[in-house]
Amino acid sequence: xxxxxxxxxxxxxxxxxxxxxxxxxxxxxxxxxxxxxxxxxxxxxxxxxxxxxxxxxxxxxxxxxxxxxxxxxxxxxxxxxxxxxxxxxxxxxxxxxxxxxxxxxxxxxxxxxxxxxxxxxxxxxxxxxxxxxxxxxxxxxxxxxxxxxxxxxxxxxxxxxxxxxxxxxxxxxxxxxxxxxxxxxxxxxxxxxxxxxxxxxxxxxxxxxxxxxxxxxxxxxxxxxxxxxxxxxxxxxxxxxxxxxxxxxxxxxxxxxxxxxxxxxxxxxxxxxxxxxxxxxxxxxxx
Numbered sequence: 001x002x003x004x005x006x007x008x009x010x011x012x013x014x015x016x017x018x019x020x021x022x023x024x025x026x027x028x029x030x031x032x033x034x035x036x037x038x039x040x041x042x043x044x045x046x047x048x049x050x051x052x053x054x055x056x057x058x059x060x061x062x063x064x065x066x067x068x069x070x071x072x073x074x075x076x077x078x079x080x081x082x083x084x085x086x087x088x089x090x091x092x093x094x095x096x097x098x099x100x101x102x103x104x105x106x107x108x109x110x111x112x113x114x115x116x117x118x119x120x121x122x123x124x125x126x127x128x129x130x131x132x133x134x135x136x137x138x139x140x141x142x143x144x145x146x147x148x149x150x151x152x153x154x155x156x157x158x159x160x161x162x163x164x165x166x167x168x169x170x171x172x173x174x175x176x177x178x179x180x181x182x183x184x185x186x187x188x189x190x191x192x193x194x195x196x197x198x199x200x201x202x203x204x205x206x207x208x209x210x211x212x213x214x215x216x217x218x219x220x221x222x223x224x225x226x227x228x229x230x231x232x233x234x235x236x237x238x239x240x241x242x243x244x245x246x247x248x249x250x251x252x253x254x255x256x257x258x259x260x261x262x263x264x265x266x267x268x269x270x271x272x273x274x275x276x277x278x279x280x281x282x283x284x285x286x287x
Contacts (some may be wrong), residue, residue: 006286007036009258012267022048026055033287036062038256064254065100070124071216073108082127084103090134102139102169114150121159128165139167146176167192172243173199183246190250199258200236232261232270234277241281
């Protein structure tokens with residue numbers, strides 16, 4: 001029976017990496033039962049790459065994907081980019097036996113400007129073609145802003161329709177927050193989404209303290225309209241089983257658990273909750 005692999009998006013563990021290091025963080029991921037990771041927001045120093053390689057071998061955890069910006073998010077912003085560090089990034093992928101590289105979001109300098117976005121899209125597709133020569137696929141990760149419309153068309157679809165080599169890493173929470181059905185969009189992009197972020201969508205408790213002692217409608221409306229939360233898989237409102245099955249049918253290989261905010265919980269505890277719920281849904285053999 002066809003199945004995918006459930007893993008961890010390590011962005012949510014960057015604090016743990018700073019505290020206990022890459023190797024011990026990967027040991028804990030292994031103890032929770034996850035068998036693959038996506039590396040994001042963790043500096044790809046020589047030591048970290050070496051420790052990722054060692055932990056991958058010792059704990060049988062596959063490095064499903066690495067992250068890289070196409071160019072600086074803002075002028076002068078530090079960090080590796082495909083524009084300046086192409087050979088180093090390719091070498092990291094090969095060192096870690098990783099076939100997927102993903103761009104986390106648009107450069108901040110392009111957001112809201114269709115012409116600048118299209119320049120970025122053209123560059124990204126060209127770099128994707130160049131990476132393909134090394135056996136590496138380049139993917140673009142969405143947020144909700146890709147569901148802004150330009151001339152009646154979603155930016156998400158504009159990017160898709162103007163690229164040939166670029167793939168997509170769908171984040172289901174942000175698709176939902178953008179006002180679309182994740183299942184519909186996954187099916188629409190079949191064949192171009194080997195990576196999928198499992199991130200649930202929850203309506204949290206309204207903070208009514210804003211009204212204490214007075215009826216401040218401005219403060220109330222701010223609290224009222226900011227109740228969406230990032231949730232552990234299975235603790236929110238999304239049809240997670242339907243999403244996973246649509247992803248599998250559409251070519252997704254890696255299903256990566258992520259939670260942008262854990263609201264004071266230990267992220268390892270959140271990952272355990274997600275893993276437990278996914279096993280209850282019938283995906284124990286995907287770990």
